[in-house]
Amino acid sequence: MEAPALALEGVAVDRAEVPVVHDVALEAAPGEVTVVLGANGAGKTTLMDGIAGLARVKSGTVRLGGTAIERLAPYKRARAGLGYVEQARTTFRTLTVEQNLLVSQRGDGDLATVYRLFPELDKRRGLQAGHLSGGEQQMVVLGRALVSAPKVVLIDEMSLGLAPLVVRRLMTTVGELAGMGIAVVLIEQFANLALDVGTSAHVLRKGRIVFSGPCAELRGDERRLHRLYFGGAPSAGGPRSDGAEPGGAEGAEPGGATPPPAEREAR
Numbered sequence: 438m439e440a441p442a443l444a445l446e447g448v449a450v451d452r453a454e455v456p457v458v459h460d461v462a463l464e465a466a467p468g469e470v471t472v473v474l475g476a477n478g479a480g481k482t483t484l485m486d487g488i489a490g491l492a493r494v495k496s497g498t499v500r501l502g503g504t505a506i507e508r509l510a511p512y513k514r515a516r517a518g519l520g521y522v523e524q525a526r527t528t529f530r531t532l533t534v535e536q537n538l539l540v541s542q543r544g545d546g547d548l549a550t551v552y553r554l555f556p557e558l559d560k561r562r563g564l565q566a567g568h569l570s571g572g573e574q575q576m577v578v579l580g581r582a583l584v585s586a587p588k589v590v591l592i593d594e595m596s597l598g599l600a601p602l603v604v605r606r607l608m609t610t611v612g613e614l615a616g617m618g619i620a621v622v623l624i625e626q627f628a629n630l631a632l633d634v635g636t637s638a639h640v641l642r643k644g645r646i647v648f649s650g651p652c653a654e655l656r657g658d659e660r661r662l663h664r665l666y667f668g669g670a671p672s673a674g675g676p677r678s679d680g681a682e683p684g685g686a687e688g689a690e691p692g693g694a695t696p697p698p699a700e701r702e703a704r
């Protein structure tokens with residue numbers, strides 16, 4: 438693995454003065470997809486907002502290419518090479534596809550690469566973004582992140598409200614972004630799709646990391662994901678006690694009633 442493009446140490450983030458994210462350490466390497474999983478409300482978006490500067494990092498460090506950025510304004514973090522695809526899927530609805538890309542273009546950012554990745558957008562360059570389908574709008578949002586010539590891209594739940602087929606299509610592109618040397622940090626409700634494209638994974642529960650390790654260790658293991666998301670007694674075939682989980686991370690708490698996202702996998 439190359440040196441991390443993004444490295445977090447002891448990161449804590451509050452929301453409205455309430456501690457939400459606690460003591461998070463993670464690294465994202467260039468050319469890899471780093472997956473962040475967790476149940477609704479686990480603190481994934483808060484963590485991403487902290488990295489991007491939309492929520493204040495209360496303590497700990499966030500390093501981008503070795504430089505501490507946790508006290509920089511969001512636009513300075515963006516200029517330093519941090520792209521953020523927020524959950525809201527925001528485009529400039531009255532601007533055309535091409536204008537949406539041009540306003541975000543920076544440095545070596547190349548529209549041709551976006552059109553190669555998304556031929557759908559190439560055909561709709563002159564169309565107002567507001568007239569695109571949800572999947573196409575998400576392509577514009579990913580394209581805007583890409584033309585800002587980022588070193589790291591944070592992607593938060595890009596699948597929200599999209600058809601499974603579209604989600605799979607977008608997930609392939611996420612792999613291609615990593616293939617260009619970008620460090621991608623991916624939050625995703627469809628855990629198995631994310632684990633398929635990812636290299637390493639982190640699971641957040643109640644704002645703390647309860648698993649850090651290779652995606653391969655979690656792929657297809659829905660029982661283990663469930664335990665990691667919600668707690669509950671370990672069972673036969675469960676995680677090794679010498680793994681990356683902090684002590685007792687997979688035990689102790691009663692199981693949750695909601696099915697794990699892996700069971701809501703797009704088919």
Ligand SMILES: Nc1ncnc2c1ncn2[C@@H]1O[C@H](COP(=O)(O)OP(=O)(O)OP(=O)(O)O)[C@@H](O)[C@H]1O
Nearest residue numbers: 452453455457475476477478479480481482483484
């Ligand atoms: N602006 C806010 N003000 C106060 N509390 C907030 C705010 N945003 C989020 N929270 C709270 O912080 C906790 C973590 O929310 P967050 O959105 O980070 O979780 P998440 O893991 O991204 O969940 P989801 O998958 O539902 O988006 C939740 O309890 C939520 O209610």
